[in-house]
Amino acid sequence: MSSSKAWRWMHWLGGYGAGGGRRLALTRWFAVVGSLAIGLFAIGMSWLMSSFLATRMLTRDAEISRDFVQSIVNIQQVAGFFRAPTVAPEPSVVEFFAHVAAMPDVLRANVYAPSGRVLWSSRSELIGKSFAVNDELDRALKGRVVVNQEDEDDEAPKAEHQGLAKRSIGFVEDYLPVFDDRNHELIGVIELYRQPVALLEAIASGQRLIWWGAALGGLVLLGVLVAFVRRTEGVLQAQQQRLLEAETLAVLGELSGAVAHSIRNPLVSIRTSAELQREIAGDADEVHGEIIRNVDRIEHLVRTMLTYAAEPADHPQQADLAAVLREAAQRFEPELRQQGKRFELQLAANLGQVSADPVVLAQVLNSLLANAAEATGAGDQVSLRAEREGRQARILLSDTGKGLEAAQLQDIFKPFFTTKPRGLGLGLPLARRIVLRLGGEIAISSELGRGTVVTLQLPLAGAAP
Template sequence: MTTARPDPRLMRHFALTGALAIACFSAAMAWWLTVFLETRLVERDAALSHDFVQSIVDTQRVAELIRQGNASDASVIEFVSHVAAMPDVLRANLYSTDRKVLWSSRPELIGQVFSANEELDEALAGEVVTHRSSGEGDEPLKAEHLLLPSGPDRFVENYLPIRSGPVLVGVVELYREPVALNDAIFNGRLRVWLGAAAGAVFLFLSLMWFVLRTERALREQQSRLVEAEALAMVGELSAAVAHSIRNPLGVIRSSGELQREMGADAPPQLCDDVIRSADRIEHLVRTLLTYAREPGGRDEQSSLDQLLQEAAARFEPDLLAQGKPFEVQLAPQLGHVAVDPVLMAQVLASVLANAAEATQRGQAVRLQASAEGPWAKVVVADEGCGIPPEQLADVTRPFMTTKPRGLGLGLALVRRVVERLGGRIELDSPAGGGTRVTLHLPRT
């Protein structure tokens, strides 16, 4: 019985869809943050420039001269010279309230009036206006952009209203190439995009981890459901056939024993085969019934030393009679395990029976046990044919067997009992042959 595997295409489609959605969201957020960062930095730079220019106006007391349009006064010339000497300034213009250029660092522009200038209109309304060119080279040039120095492909244009108290007296227009500002914007944009990329990767990996963990939990739950269905099937099957099989089976075994004792015409070896086959059927029926019922509670105790010695004593004569060496190494004082002794004996019998059936004459079976702190370690190893690697992970599932005459419940029972105890089972089948079953049992 195999467990249905999830469709790998579903996981692949989910990963692609999730990656695309996260990438789009992260790109949109990064774009919005870079626009916000650039806008705020440019606005802050313009506000600082406005405060600086207004402080020069107040210090040199030229507001009234500018309002009168007296651009030839020495104080006004000194003022505009200071403005034009500000760092990163490409050009400085001084506008009167009637939109006329009173002074410019380019004398060709003095006296001109430029129409259709929305930024200047906003500045004349008292607003600090800023505009940053894209640097793409495809923006239409306005009339006042003429005669700008060639070379810079990204500049900032500031319209800074100047006042005399509450009265607006003019507008200073600055064309600047702010290297520090451009560097700050570039570094900020780079960090935003790198942060968005790192966040997207982290979010995607976290989502995939959660999905894979959920998928693993669902797969385990599905496996338990399949096992529960198998258990219900075993219960119904065992209840239907157990008594019907055991009664004639007892008669067959008794007849074989009677014929062997009376020395009938049948060869003794034939009687032994009948008895051994009857015992095998009895073992299969007992395994079926044992698996069908729930393991006992943890209030029951089993002496592991006694159970291992009894199991070794039970299997040793048959193994030696079949020409299979049986090696036993049991450490003293292994302690107890919290399980019904009959059930634990059946667990050991299932593992040893598998080892006996997997070996041929001359191939050894080994039973080892040791104590490792709070754990008891029981190892059953054989030199048989081994288990194919592709079947190794499934042999502890109900009805999974590599033997043509097996029920596939022996190792399933072992795993079920050991896991209910809080222990674990390990199976190893090297390429050279042989199988090693290790039981880790919590001691009490």
């Protein structure tokens, strides 16, 4: 793998940002590691279940054959032949051999004495022979049913396999111990070479079902876990964002606490002097008015910083939503109309009250209306509408101004992010922080050149379900 490909792979897994900083990529890592782990587990379990299915079904089939052969031994009373075999077996023994050879799917049948010598075989040339190495026969001579499946690709065939034609699906060896029904003594072993086509097809079908089920189950499990981890990753990212916000607030708290008193005292003096000069000498050139407006703007910025860093009050208050909206409109409407902009206010009846400090709620509306005023030009319109929706109040603040780019919308609520040359970038983060504290929601949609819409959802105090 080339260095560039390796870097792209690590970039995808590690989630490196554009600035080179590492960001959380839990879902990607889990998707890779989880796929490997679940895949290996599914393969292992499928192999175990397939092997168990084949072994269990072949063993059970051999046990049924053993019971059938044992019943023939009991009916034909051939135990004496096993103890003292003769060159010319009795008719009952010959009939026993015929029944064994005629069993379904049997390719060859061998009858072994307890010594391991072949007493009878459907291939006459094997009668009387003994085979030195036959582990399956040794286990069967201890009274156990033994099954051995031979595939067509198996090499080094056993000596007793001579004369067996190769078959496309192989064959199964069943070693069936038989006992004397009177004293339950082992008298011999019946070896059957069988090709149970229907049974092998059923086993293959079951194994395919196991493999497909394991694959499907693994995919479903992986999908569910990835969805869970993705949700967890979202929560962690939100917590990380809140942690960064808390760190920012700590810096703001220290900064605002250090400068607020130092700034406000000179501001009071400057504003008072400007007001006195305007009363004494007049203000034909609007110089003193401009000073007063800039002082108020600085005071507003300081108050914004203090409000953003402050914790919510221990004793929640209630605010008349309609009254707060009208007060905000009365403050901004004259200024907007003076700038040649249209302003529209629409309030539904019985808006009710919200659990919020009226001053803090007014701060949110003032910040949003100030943004709308700065984003619009002469001839544009700013609209403020509010209505009641069940247990919530819905506030829409829209403008027909210049709007925002999609990239700017992603960072609009980050502290100190601003599109204004003289802004602090705290107005919208402050509004969002306050709205979330009130249990509400805030959303902004905008399109470049077509304006912006800010939607506030606030829970009403004491509203009936």
